[in-house]
Amino acid sequence: MNPDLSQLQPYPFERLSALTRDIEPPPALTPVVLSIGEPKHATPAFITEEVITHLHGLSQYPTTRGGTALREAISAWLTRRFRLPAGSIDPDRHVLPVNGTREALFAFAQCVIDRSTSPLVMMPNPFYQIYEGAALLAGAQPWFLNTVAASGYLPDFNGVPEDVWSRCQLLYLCSPGNPTGTVQDIPGLQSLLELADRHDFVIAADECYSEIYPDETAPPPGLLQAAAAMGREDYRRCLVFHSLSKRSNAPGLRSGFVAGDSALVDQFLRYRTYHGCAMPPPTQAASIRAWQDEAHVVKNRALYREKFSAVIDILRPVHELSAPAGGFYLWLKTPVDDCEFARNLLARQNVTVLPGSYLSRTAHGINPGQDRVRMALVAPLEECIEAAQRIKSYILSL
Numbered sequence: 001m002n003p004d005l006s007q008l009q010p011y012p013f014e015r016l017s018a019l020t021r022d023i024e025p026p027p028a029l030t031p032v033v034l035s036i037g038e039p040k041h042a043t044p045a046f047i048t049e050e051v052i053t054h055l056h057g058l059s060q061y062p063t064t065r066g067g068t069a070l071r072e073a074i075s076a077w078l079t080r081r082f083r084l085p086a087g088s089i090d091p092d093r094h095v096l097p098v099n100g101t102r103e104a105l106f107a108f109a110q111c112v113i114d115r116s117t118s119p120l121v122m123m124p125n126p127f128y129q130i131y132e133g134a135a136l137l138a139g140a141q142p143w144f145l146n147t148v149a150a151s152g153y154l155p156d157f158n159g160v161p162e163d164v165w166s167r168c169q170l171l172y173l174c175s176p177g178n179p180t181g182t183v184q185d186i187p188g189l190q191s192l193l194e195l196a197d198r199h200d201f202v203i204a205a206d207e208c209y210s211e212i213y214p215d216e217t218a219p220p221p222g223l224l225q226a227a228a229a230m231g232r233e234d235y236r237r238c239l240v241f242h243s244l245s246k247r248s249n250a251p252g253l254r255s256g257f258v259a260g261d262s263a264l265v266d267q268f269l270r271y272r273t274y275h276g277c278a279m280p281p282p283t284q285a286a287s288i289r290a291w292q293d294e295a296h297v298v299k300n301r302a303l304y305r306e307k308f309s310a311v312i313d314i315l316r317p318v319h320e321l322s323a324p325a326g327g328f329y330l331w332l333k334t335p336v337d338d339c340e341f342a343r344n345l346l347a348r349q350n351v352t353v354l355p356g357s358y359l360s361r362t363a364h365g366i367n368p369g370q371d372r373v374r375m376a377l378v379a380p381l382e383e384c385i386e387a388a389q390r391i392k393s394y395i396l397s398l
């Protein structure tokens, strides 16, 4: 077997089920699960219908590059959403469809890393677990950038030693962040691009939460936008990852895209041709419609806004917290150890949350997820309100 497999850590949900295996929650309380970041709002009917209408497309092999109409719809969306210079995203050279960002974030490391030179892959800590697994299986060493209160819950690039930068080949960025919800601003993205030039690495910007944000007039900026604003219209060293899972409540569709540097897209296409992960034709057809429509995304954001406002109103008297700049998580500080908090919350209130330390590693002397839990506000409003009231009672009992 590939010896690198043994380096993979148990997934956070495996650890959570081991942590809570012996607990018998109070049967009188209906279970509320806030631990999983799976969108629960209804998939828009026009997306589902488009899949059904195009099922006859199953008679053909799709191409790895995806159809022109899909790449054009993606390029138009990106240009509109991030106000990119017209024509700077060529659907033929800068865009590739992917079957959800998870597989693409993983596969990209396998494509980019040169394992002959002791490579390093940087990532935020806590982080979406795929980044670490991708780095390890690509033969690279993960390097964790703690995202803590002192750095505004953003990765702190200032403290990275020169010899570490010199080994960095790939940096994963997650904005809005999972689990912190923090957004990297344009100047921050531009300084990162300067670092990428200076130290010769590629940035994989995971922007899969970019369409969930509180203020309709202030959408989170993206890496391509920051690059274009500094005249970097070839998007060199940049690849952004976008998904319909959260934006359009279609996690089962498995549809997203990567876009950016044409040289990276070209090599990634080459890799994917062998990897064998073309997007099925009905999925392509539904994705075209989804990227062309914004009305359902605006409605989706309104639902999250309602939930954040209700939950924060309930919890604020007992706990200091505020709505995140993006995404659908609350990254709650716990008054006791995070695992103990999660265990007892389930045992007493039948509410499941994810211990923060399961999403992070001990690095530079601390585990930045310690004494935090992640709550995904994905359930319907009434369920989120019920959960918030039970969490409030639980916190008051501590």
Ligand SMILES: Cc1ncc(COP(=O)(O)O)c(C=O)c1O
Residues within 6 Å of the ligand: 037, 099, 100, 101, 102, 103, 128, 174, 178, 206, 208, 242, 243, 244, 245, 246, 251, 255, 256
């Ligand atoms: C930060 C982050 N990136 C990527 C993904 C993968 O999403 P998908 O593969 O559905 O596009 C997730 C899913 O939870 C996520 O939280």
